[in-house]
Amino acid sequence: MSLLKIDSISVRYGAIEALHEVSMTVDEGEIVALIGANGAGKSTLLKAIVNQVPLTTGSISFRDEVITTSARHKKSVPTHLLAKRGIALVPEGRHVFADMTVEENLDMGAFFIKDQDLIARKKEEMYDFFPILGARRKQKTRSLSGGEQQMMAIARALMSSPKLILLDEPGLGLAPLVVQDIFHKIRIINEQDKVTVFLVEQNARMALKNSSKGYCLENGRIVLSDTSSALLENDKVRQAYLGE
Ligand SMILES: Nc1ncnc2c1ncn2[C@@H]1O[C@H](COP(=O)(O)OP(=O)(O)O)[C@@H](O)[C@H]1O
Numbered sequence: 001m002s003l004l005k006i007d008s009i010s011v012r013y014g015a016i017e018a019l020h021e022v023s024m025t026v027d028e029g030e031i032v033a034l035i036g037a038n039g040a041g042k043s044t045l046l047k048a049i050v051n052q053v054p055l056t057t058g059s060i061s062f063r064d065e066v067i068t069t070s071a072r073h074k075k076s077v078p079t080h081l082l083a084k085r086g087i088a089l090v091p092e093g094r095h096v097f098a099d100m101t102v103e104e105n106l107d108m109g110a111f112f113i114k115d116q117d118l119i120a121r122k123k124e125e126m127y128d129f130f131p132i133l134g135a136r137r138k139q140k141t142r143s144l145s146g147g148e149q150q151m152m153a154i155a156r157a158l159m160s161s162p163k164l165i166l167l168d169e170p171g172l173g174l175a176p177l178v179v180q181d182i183f184h185k186i187r188i189i190n191e192q193d194k195v196t197v198f199l200v201e202q203n204a205r206m207a208l209k210n211s212s213k214g215y216c217l218e219n220g221r222i223v224l225s226d227t228s229s230a231l232l233e234n235d236k237v238r239q240a241y242l243g244e
């Protein structure tokens, strides 16, 4: 079943068309990768999904309900309500609250949960899954390394028990071993917790190695889509994205 369906969406920033009639689907339980160079429109696509930029064409459905649309007569669902419905975004550059502790950041991820016991349980789950966060729970986030901050941003998103997690360049600016560690965690989240993952990356190799299906975005247009293993073998992908 398709969990997320993006149907021919376009987004403009004034004179620039950042996305042009983009369509894609994310099925329940899979990891889908969107690869593309800097400026291709990847972050814009994620912002469109969570209704942070308006669409000029098309619509987006989540669990068969329209959540974001260019149609004037129909209202899009605001970002904070999408979190309640089960979509969590880990934005590019992580956007952690640097002056808050790890624990306070995790609390922010559970902003709409009233049940304090549930929040406490979720936090313990996160500390088990990311032991480094447990060890640093009372520390200000700014004292964490880039990799630890990325893990915290992912943990914060998981606090709301999402059905779909959107990851904007989780490997950006991190050392290769740290990137591997993060992708390993992403796979566990997908396999064990059954969270569907949509990840956008400039690091095409890591993204395609850790996904089942992939799309390539160039200048706001989808130019290729296939299984990730086929894309890894594709000549165009190898030249343009894998540097071979
Ligand atoms: N707020 C904005 N205002 C104007 N142009 C923007 C804005 N955000 C992004 N853009 C432009 O839209 C295009 C796509 O940007 P973005 O979605 O951030 O790409 P990516 O995430 O793939 O690097 C780029 O040309 C970028 O300069």
Ligand SMILES: [Mg+2]
Pocket: 042, 043, 044, 092, 168
């Ligand atoms: Mg981006």
